[in-house]
Amino acid sequence: MILVIPIGDVNEDLMEAVSAFIESYYSRFGQRVSVLRSLPEEEFVGAFNGTRGQYLGRRFLFTLADVRREMKGTAALGVTSLDLYEEGLNFIFGLAHPSLRTAVISTFRLRPEFYGKAPNEEVLKERTIKEAMHELGHVFGLQHCSNARCVMHFSNSVLDTDMKEPHYCGSCFRRLKRNMEVFL
Numbered sequence: 785m786i787l788v789i790p791i792g793d794v795n796e797d798l799m800e801a802v803s804a805f806i807e808s809y810y811s812r813f814g815q816r817v818s819v820l821r822s823l824p825e826e827e828f829v830g831a832f833n834g835t836r837g838q839y840l841g842r843r844f845l846f847t848l849a850d851v852r853r854e855m856k857g858t859a860a861l862g863v864t865s866l867d868l869y870e871e872g873l874n875f876i877f878g879l880a881h882p883s884l885r886t887a888v889i890s891t892f893r894l895r896p897e898f899y900g901k902a903p904n905e906e907v908l909k910e911r912t913i914k915e916a917m918h919e920l921g922h923v924f925g926l927q928h929c930s931n932a933r934c935v936m937h938f939s940n941s942v943l944d945t946d947m948k949e950p951h952y953c954g955s956c957f958r959r960l961k962r963n964m965e966v967f968l
């Protein structure tokens with residue numbers, strides 16, 4: 785079971801769309817996807833950096849990993865609308881920790897509004913699905929891919945995200961398949 789864990793106020797339709805997409809893909813590895821009750825944002829105040837006005841991404845992973853262990857999930861994916869960063873980076877769309885089998889993604893910079901565009905739930909959904917698939921790929925041992933259409937390609941900006949397909953290229957998929965045999 786892959787656990788999708790909303791953090792704070794994350795749109796329910798969005799969570800459903802993301803979990804349905806992940807399941808349509810990972811069901812070939814026998815994985816169901818379950819959306820859990822959301823964790824309160826207050827649990828992550830320790831991750832807040834007042835100078836930057838952002839949250840340190842890796843601080844989310846330990847709490848999510850605890851939930852994963854408790855629920856005996858194969859993987860846990862947190863989804864937050866808070867703005868995440870890592871040291872040395874202005875921001876991150878998400879990050880993953882393969883040995884904790886845990887990842888977190890942020891919708892903060894996936895919203896068209898962030899770039900001064902009109903709100904668009906479909907665009908937000910597509911981007912969130914791609915980031916979710918990307919971080920789950922890392923959780924299951926995939927590295928970045930040089931193919932700009934592959935979901936494992938590194939995104940520097942939403943332009944890169946929009947270029948990608950929501951799934952793994954042939955070579956990433958073959959690697960994923962081998963990895964899943966070891967993981968499961």
Ligand SMILES: [Zn+2]
Binds near residue numbers: 928
């Ligand atoms: Zn990545």
Ligand SMILES: [Zn+2]
Binds near residue numbers: 931956
């Ligand atoms: Zn690839």
